[in-house]
Amino acid sequence: MLNLDERINFQNNKSNDLLAIGEILIDLISTEYGEDATSNTYQRYFGGSPSNIAMNAKKLGIRSVVASAIGDDGLGDFLMKKLQSAGMNTDCIQTVHKATSMVLLTKSQSTPIPIFYRGADYQLIYTPKLEQYLKDSKLLHFSCWPLSRYPSRQTIERAIEMAKANNVLICFDPNYHEMLWENGEDGVSYVKSIIAKSDILKPSEDDAERLFGSDIPERYIEKFLELGAKLVILTMGKKGAIVSNGSSVEEFPSLATEVIDTTGAGDAFWSGFYSGIIKGYTIRESLRMGFATSAYKLQFTGAVIDLPKLEVISSLYQI
Amino acid sequence: MLNLDERINFQNNKSNDLLAIGEILIDLISTEYGEDATSNTYQRYFGGSPSNIAMNAKKLGIRSVVASAIGDDGLGDFLMKKLQSAGMNTDCIQTVHKATSMVLLTKSQSTPIPIFYRGADYQLIYTPKLEQYLKDSKLLHFSCWPLSRYPSRQTIERAIEMAKANNVLICFDPNYHEMLWENGEDGVSYVKSIIAKSDILKPSEDDAERLFGSDIPERYIEKFLELGAKLVILTMGKKGAIVSNGSSVEEFPSLATEVIDTTGAGDAFWSGFYSGIIKGYTIRESLRMGFATSAYKLQFTGAVIDLPKLEVISSLYQI
Numbered sequence: 092m093l094n095l096d097e098r099i100n101f102q103n104n105k106s107n108d109l110l111a112i113g114e115i116l117i118d119l120i121s122t123e124y125g126e127d128a129t130s131n132t133y134q135r136y137f138g139g140s141p142s143n144i145a146m147n148a149k150k151l152g153i154r155s156v157v158a159s160a161i162g163d164d165g166l167g168d169f170l171m172k173k174l175q176s177a178g179m180n181t182d183c184i185q186t187v188h189k190a191t192s193m194v195l196l197t198k199s200q201s202t203p204i205p206i207f208y209r210g211a212d213y214q215l216i217y218t219p220k221l222e223q224y225l226k227d228s229k230l231l232h233f234s235c236w237p238l239s240r241y242p243s244r245q246t247i248e249r250a251i252e253m254a255k256a257n258n259v260l261i262c263f264d265p266n267y268h269e270m271l272w273e274n275g276e277d278g279v280s281y282v283k284s285i286i287a288k289s290d291i292l293k294p295s296e297d298d299a300e301r302l303f304g305s306d307i308p309e310r311y312i313e314k315f316l317e318l319g320a321k322l323v324i325l326t327m328g329k330k331g332a333i334v335s336n337g338s339s340v341e342e343f344p345s346l347a348t349e350v351i352d353t354t355g356a357g358d359a360f361w362s363g364f365y366s367g368i369i370k371g372y373t374i375r376e377s378l379r380m381g382f383a384t385s386a387y388k389l390q391f392t393g394a395v396i397d398l399p400k401l402e403v404i405s406s407l408y409q410i
Numbered sequence: 411m412l413n414l415d416e417r418i419n420f421q422n423n424k425s426n427d428l429l430a431i432g433e434i435l436i437d438l439i440s441t442e443y444g445e446d447a448t449s450n451t452y453q454r455y456f457g458g459s460p461s462n463i464a465m466n467a468k469k470l471g472i473r474s475v476v477a478s479a480i481g482d483d484g485l486g487d488f489l490m491k492k493l494q495s496a497g498m499n500t501d502c503i504q505t506v507h508k509a510t511s512m513v514l515l516t517k518s519q520s521t522p523i524p525i526f527y528r529g530a531d532y533q534l535i536y537t538p539k540l541e542q543y544l545k546d547s548k549l550l551h552f553s554c555w556p557l558s559r560y561p562s563r564q565t566i567e568r569a570i571e572m573a574k575a576n577n578v579l580i581c582f583d584p585n586y587h588e589m590l591w592e593n594g595e596d597g598v599s600y601v602k603s604i605i606a607k608s609d610i611l612k613p614s615e616d617d618a619e620r621l622f623g624s625d626i627p628e629r630y631i632e633k634f635l636e637l638g639a640k641l642v643i644l645t646m647g648k649k650g651a652i653v654s655n656g657s658s659v660e661e662f663p664s665l666a667t668e669v670i671d672t673t674g675a676g677d678a679f680w681s682g683f684y685s686g687i688i689k690g691y692t693i694r695e696s697l698r699m700g701f702a703t704s705a706y707k708l709q710f711t712g713a714v715i716d717l718p719k720l721e722v723i724s725s726l727y728q729i
Contacts, residue, residue, distance in 0.1 A: 189593075
């Protein structure tokens with residue numbers, strides 16, 4: 092069991108902290124506010140939750156590597172250059188003969204429907220190099236994107252097995268979205284089978300509803316735990332989060348005071364939490380580090396902002 | 411044989427002139443000039459050659475219908491509204507549960523590589539309604555896009571059979587591009603098999619090189635004719651075109667005097683040519699109408715411009 096008042100003991104001989112496997116993509120965001128794709132002009136941004144988390148984590152002060160596939164095109168070059176200029180290790184970036192994946196988004200006060208254009212991202216294959224980085228890492232992070240299609244699904248399945256065999260903590264963002272799956276496939280059942288193999292989950296209320304139907308937060312938590320997860324962090328926006336390790340259920344408040352842009356707030360949480368547990372804080376402290384990093388990020392526009400070291404955030408939010 | 415000095419006799423009891431089957435899509439064009447996707451900002455436009463040809467043809471004064479598939483998303487709505495506001499018949503527009511297809515293009519003086527994002531376009535299926543419009547048309551037009559993937563490939567194959575059985579002239583733009591095909595599939599051989607079933611072809615020199623390797627224009631023409639085409643219009647940009655019906659080979663000069671934007675010049679040719687043969691001009695006159703329409707379009711920016719009636723163009727260019 093993961094006791095909230097204890098630290099997680101990682102093997103000290105690992106040469107890397109976090110390996111994030113999954114999508115790296117172009118976020119194409121409308122320049123004007125509107126509803127579903129009513130805008131005529133779009134701006135491109137570096138995107139993809141695992142790559143954002145890995146970049147954040149590096150800024151906060153832990154070692155991180157991202158494994159993703161980009162296309163052999165101008166947009167892939169753009170993403171690669173962004174990683175390089177952020178000083179990221181790009182050993183696990185695979186370049187494939189497919190269009191760089193893209194998500195078209197409309198800036199909106201409501202929740203407009205994203206349009207997914209998937210090409211390169213799910214072509215990520217399991218390689219000896221990826222395996223080496225995985226064995227050398229303390230944490231494995233992934234989301235639903237690579238699980239939704241082959242061959243990246245196989246890559247994650249093999250990574251999970253290898254992580255279990257090498258004392259790598261398995262952290263899964265069950266951000267299920269029906270549009271990522273091929274028409275007709277039962278993505279919900281499959282995602283549940285992966286939840287069963289994961290140690291730490293951070294679903295949002297929306298994710299939980301898409302997986303289990305409408306229910307109250309406490310029941311969502313139970314359902315995730317019943318499937319086999321060891322620690323469930325159910326995030327509820329400004330209402331904070333409910334966390335359970337199967338023995339106790341605790342509420343954590345949001346630490347946000349000013350909300351300028353919610354983009355990337357979840358990724359900021361993950362990176363703050365990971366940095367906390369890696370730096371030897373207890374799980375409870377690390378959770379608060381996650382909420383503090385998220386609160387810090389909410390004050391600025393953009394998915395990846397210029398985060399300070401974790402120690403600065405921890406002192407700002409008095410953790 | 412198609413004699414250049416004769417008119418093409420169409421059945422008079424048809425209720426439509428041109429049925430264009432194929433892609434309708436979003437052209438996402440960079441706002442700045444640059445090389446492959448170096449721009450950060452992109453503007454969306456109505457795109458897709460068959461839809462452009464059908465809209466042009468309507469403006470020139472013949473009856474036209476376009477058959478395409480759009481996604482059930484904001485971009486699909488945008489395309490549908492554009493068709494409606496141009497007064498087009500949308501009976502053969504199919505809405506499917508896939509992202510509306512998109513091509514990302516960089517404005518450039520050279521020839522930057524487009525990035526293709528295909529979703530809805532190749533989901534076009536053969537329906538009783540499509541068949542009815544096909545039987546009721548004089549001309550069937552299509553390009554390589556629907557041929558490159560299933561199920562739209564089957565739709566074109568069935569349309570070709572039905573066209574042959576119903577005296578519909580089969581016109582094919584063999585705009586072969588390797589990136590449209592699935593990795594590993596021999597698109598060249600397949601496109602050649604469709605050329606063999608077509609009446610009229612309008613390849614560009616680039617198309618011919620991609621299909622046959624580097625050669626001289628006269629040999630390209632021979633190769634298309636050997637495959638079985640009845641009339642080959644090999645376009646060569648400002649050098650004009652070489653046309654052959656298998657018995658004679660003739661050069662046609664470009665009629666362009668001012669070149670502001672080459673986008674859509676080929677589509678303008680097709681629509682002028684189609685309007686000519688439908689309105690009862692000889693093939694030679696209709697070819698000149700095609701070049702005149704193309705020359706007219708070259709003076710303006712954009713793929714689909716506000717074309718006048720064919721008679722205005724024919725008098726402007728003294729045909």
